[in-house]
Amino acid sequence: MLHHIELYVSNLKKTIEFWEWLLTELGYKKFQEWELGVSWKYEETYLVFVQAEERFLDIPFxxxxxxxxxxxxxxxxxxxxxxxxxxxxxxxxxxxxxxxxxxxxxxxxxxxxxxxxxxxxxxxxxxxx
CATH class of the missing domain: 3.10.180.10 (2,3-Dihydroxybiphenyl 1,2-Dioxygenase, domain 1)
Incomplete structure (x- = not known):
């Protein structure tokens, strides 16, 4: 079973706005939240989104x-x-x-x-x- 996935993002605020409704619709619950990140959990698996450092933002995904x-x-x-x-x-x-x-x-x-x-x-x- 997959434990978790961690993704670095360019704009944490936009990421939360985008993902929160979708993950809630799919049955995920907010798991953790801190200044530079947030996670949502479904059963034993969770997704983590972390704000990328400024020095890496010029390299697009x-x-x-x-x-x-x-x-x-x-x-x-x-x-x-x-x-x-x-x-x-x-x-x-x-x-x-x-x-x-x-x-x-x-x-x-x-x-x-x-x-x-x-x-x-x-x-x-x-x-x-």
């Missing part, structure tokens, strides 16, 4: 470089994927692969793809049945 490509989460249902899609659009967040949405991952993969404020790709996948 890109998911096709070596390192993290994306984070994928389980959705409770196809309806939850649809609700999250509408909420993201209302928030002005671009849905990736919109021309193939919600089957961009294939005919048996009902999912939503989008990016966080640092352009980290996020995927939310509905159960098969």
């Amino acid at each position: 890109h998911r096709c470089r070596v390192g993290l490509n994306h984070l994928a989460f389980h959705a409770a249902s196809k309806e939850q994927v649809d609700d999250l899609t509408l909420t993201l659009k209302d928030k002005g967040v671009r849905v990736l692969y919109e021309n193939k949405h919600p089957y961009a991952g294939g005919k048996d993969h009902y999912a939503l793809y989008f990016e966080d404020p640092d352009r980290i790709k996020v995927e939310v996948v509905a159960p098969l049945y």
Whole structure:
């Protein structure tokens, strides 16, 4: 089982605004919070977001470089994927692969793809049945 994932971000305030609603919708609870970071926990796994040091902010994240490509989460249902899609659009967040949405991952993969404020790709996948 995965213990935790820690991500350094360019703007902690924007990151919290973006991720808090999504993680809450997916069943995560705020776990820890300190001046330069925050975490949310689901069962035994948690996600940590930490403000990157100023000296590293001029090097932007890109998911096709070596390192993290994306984070994928389980959705409770196809309806939850649809609700999250509408909420993201209302928030002005671009849905990736919109021309193939919600089957961009294939005919048996009902999912939503989008990016966080640092352009980290996020995927939310509905159960098969």
